[in-house]
Structure formats: structure tokens, C-alpha cells
Amino acid sequence: MLFAPPRLRKGDVVAVATPSAPVMTPRRLARGAEALRELGYEVRMGPLAAGGVQNATPDQRVDELNRFFADPEVRCVVASLGGLNSNAVLEALDYDALRADPKIILGYSDITTILLAVHRRAGLVTFHGPTLLPELAEYPQILPYTRDKLLRAVARPQPLGRLTPAEEHTDEMLLWDESDDRARRLRPGDGWQWLHGGTGTGPLLGGNLETIGLLAGTEYLPDLTGAVVFLETCATDIRVVEQSLTQLRMLRVFDKMAALLLGRSFRAPDGFETALRQLVRSTTARYRVPVVAGLDIGHSDPMLTLPLGVRARVDARTRSVEVLDAAVR
Template sequence: MILPKALKPGARLAIVSPASAAKVELVEAGMARLRGMGYEPVLMPHALARGPLYYAGPVSERVADLHTAFADTSIDGIVCTRGGWGSAELLPYLDAELIKANPKVFVGYSDHTSLHIWMRKFAGLVTFHGPMVAADFSRADGADVASWNAAICGGGAWSVGTAEGLRVLKPGVAEGVFDGGCLSIFVESLGTPYTPEASNGILFLEDIGTKPYQWDRQLLHLRYAGQLDRVKGIVLGDMTQCVPAEEQDLLERAILHALWDFAGPVGIGLRSGHVGAGNLTLPLGVESRLDLSAEARLDFFGAVS
């Protein structure tokens, strides 16, 4: 895997919208927050485009913004405005050689799981499941700065655990490459040319508005597709955006039912992706260690060069 360069103070961050159109006021608020953190956000030409339908402009413009951001040597990192739907449309038109030749920090979640999968599979690039401009940085408590700095600005080992919401659903210890993203987008990629390489490490899955039976169904789909055959451990996200508090127990029982024959440890509650506040930045494609034997802990061993 190719490690992007760490972001330094004053880094220039390209702001892109590969999927749905973002609200101008939220993008502006998010960019202001990034400036307050010492970065120079650079709004790409079509980042605020709208249409057709709910997209941030046509495919050609969204692809052009991504390619320009990677090719521009003055740009240090790329952050998406929001998710929604649309990133998968870009996949046939992305230039793997261009991206491999210009590796940079790329941050997003939700619909951008399709881009994370593509960048790992075809460009071998470590990417980041983390806060977006309009969705998270626009809110005072939307992004977890500590994990952002550890993942993207540092270079050594670091960890998340109980303080970040992680707790034990099934105990155990596992090691391997950390990968994953939004459950529904991950499942929808199966059977396409963009199916992810089956994980042989720690698989992270999260989503929004996904009911217990839907988690059960989609985890079964992953099992039948062979995606869990070599997985050593599973980390699930914060479920408060999926079901209300009174359904949390049912959701956890549905998950354990779907994973009845999974031998490795299973954690739940990690606050990354679709969360109410404090969105964590998690590196995808790096070595990790999941320890659910006592106090829940997830270690990462460097994600940037």
C-alpha cells in the first residue's frame, strides 16, 4: 500500500463533491473551520455545482475535479464535502496511474466508500474514513480533531478505544489490515468490477438508518459472498444513527445472529462515519490490532509517510 504524505501546518486541501450536491453555507462553514485548524482549503471548480437530479454536477465535472486535485502538485490533501449518492458513477473513468503517481490524503465516508474501495484495489492507496467539510467540519463538535491529527498529521502508532465509543460485543484479539466503510455501499459493490478484495484483517462497517433485520441481511450477504472468510476481527460503528436507544439491544442480537459462526472478536460503537458528533478519522489499508479481551482498544501502526 502507498502511504500519502502527512499533512503539515498550512497544507492546501482540495474540497471536492464526488457525489451529491452540498449546501453552500455548510461548505463555507466547514472551510472556515479548516482554516481555523491551520489549513488552506481550495474549493475545486465544480464542488458547489448542482444537478442533474441530486448530483454535484455531471460525472465529467466530478471526475475532473478529482483528477485535478490529485495532479496539482500544490495540493496536499483532498476532503469531500458530503456523501449522498453518486461516487460509484465515477469509477469507470478514474485514472489509477495518475493517482498512484500523485498519492495524497483522501478523506470521506458514506457514499465515498466506493472511492475508498477503488483507490485501494486499483491504486494501492491508503485513504481515510473521516469527517467531511459540509457534513462534519461545518459543526463545532462535528469532527474529532485528535484522531484527525493522529491519523493524517502523525506517522507513528496510535489508538482509539472506550473513550471513542468502542465496546466489546464478542471478546478476543485480532491483528491485520484495517479496511471497510459504509455497510450498504460495501454490499452494493459485490458482483461488480469494483468488488473489494476480501479482507484478511480487521473489517470496519457502519451505516445510517439501517434497521436490525437489514444489518442481519447484509452481513449474511457478506458471508455468502465470501467476504468474511478470512476476516480476523470486526469493528462496527456507532449505531445511534441506525436505531433508537430502545432498539439497540435488538440490533446487537441481530448482528450476533448473523455472525453466529464468526470466530474472531467483534466490537461495536466506534464513533466514525454517520455519527451525531465527534467523527473519528480512521485509516483504511494499514496494519492494526484489535484487543477486546479486556478494555476495548484498536491500535493503528502508521498511515502517512
């Protein structure tokens, strides 16, 4: 059974958790908290970020999450940022608490493990979208596409409907707390590219390509049979992407999927995006399902917020990607 959490309302408590990498930029953290307040939410900062804890153990990280999961006042838990080791908290997460009191769980990148595990073990719709430091703390404000797509997903009990590409994007890197006192430069977007035709409908499931592989063979990876799979990568070496795609192919993910959505590459060298699309095109050619590349998901600024578990339809004839079900109630 799939549970949709209650929609986020003005005045609700949004908790900031740090299940992976530590927070090392206090000024950026404060700006992210203020951005949430400006959206109308009360912010509850987790002790790991608030205390600047740099070497938190898995027990400390899971305790922070479970306290938020059990708190009836908390309506949304957003990750402060990604990292490398959020899979260390999965075995001790309080999935029963989330089944009893569903909340919005939000993040991407390494947080993919938590999104997929919570969806698999608690049957809860989770949200692949912005984290606090990289996106919500953007200077001088959250990028409008990121903000609008987030609120549309978590604050409105209606289907997202047809998704649209961002008109602008940026890959510019500014050092947090040092040189992020000007807006990053945006350049025109180039839309999405259809690599293979066809139509497919199924639950939206996916996340960071390399991180999904960490769950292979575990009880935390959902069944991807019939899914509209979405993948994004922060890799900049095409061999790393090929390695991860090969793992999914060997797991027969591509045999079972209804469609594939591929995110735009992240701060990659010249020619990488073209090589990425060629690799995915050739890898998925035999499966005869629609494949779309260049989506604004994951390591992409601005970004979509995608709800995991709700139905989506991908149709090459109409060049459309549509989310069919509401993600919140």
C-alpha cells in the same frame, strides 16, 4: 504494495470535491472552509461546490476529482458530503496519478466506494473520516474528538495506537443554514461493547455497510482475507441491515476476516441499537473472531478517522483496538 501519502502540514492545500450529492447550503460550506483554514490549511474549493451545481453528471464529478489528483499542490482531497452515487466515478478515476503522487483521500458514507477503490486500484492508504459539511462545518466548531482523531491520523507519521471511545456524542438534527446557529446537545457516551472474544490482527478495511455491497463482484472491492473489517450503517430498519449483512456473509467476508468493528447506529428509533448488536452477534457467532460494537465511526458524532490498509489488532482480553502502523509518512 501499500503507499502511505505524505502527512498533512500547515499551509498545505486541502481540496474540497463533490463526487456524490450536491452542495445546497452555501453558508455551511463557507463555515467548513473557514474551519480548515483555522486548522492551518489552504482551501481549494471544487467548481461543483463553489458554483452550486445541483445536477452534476458523472463526467463532471470525475473530472473535478481527477484535476485534484493531478495537481501537485493538492495534498488532501476531502469530500464535501456523501450521497448515493459516487460509484459512478470509479471507472474513470485517475489511479495512476495517485500512485505517482499519493494524496490523502478523506470521507465516509457513500464515499466508501472511492476509499475502497483507490485503495484497491492505487494501493494507497485512504481515510474513513469526516467530510466537510456534516463534521468540519459543525457549529460553532469541529467537535474536539473528531478534530483530534483526524489530525492524529493525517498529520502525524506515527501509528494511531490504542483507540478510545468518545466521552460524549450527539444524534441531534439541526437543519443546515436554517437552525444550525447553536451547538448541538451532547450526552454522555456509553463506551464500546464486546460481542465476541478473541484476538485478531490484519489490515483495517471497511466503511458504510450498504455502500460496500455496491462493489460486490467488481474490481474495486479489496480482498478482505485476514482483515480487521469495520462496518457502519445509517439504516434505521433492522431488515435493511440484515439484508446487507446477509450479502457480506454470502460473499464469505465473515469467513475470512480477523475481527469486526461495528459503528454506533445513527438517529435510529428506540431499541434499534440493541437489535443491531443482537443481529451482528448472532450473524458472527460461528466465526470465532473478536467483535466490538458501538464504535465512533461513520454516521456518528463525534467520529474516529480510520486509515484503510494499515494493520490493526483487536484483543478482547485487554479490551483494546490498536492501530499498529503509521498511515502517513
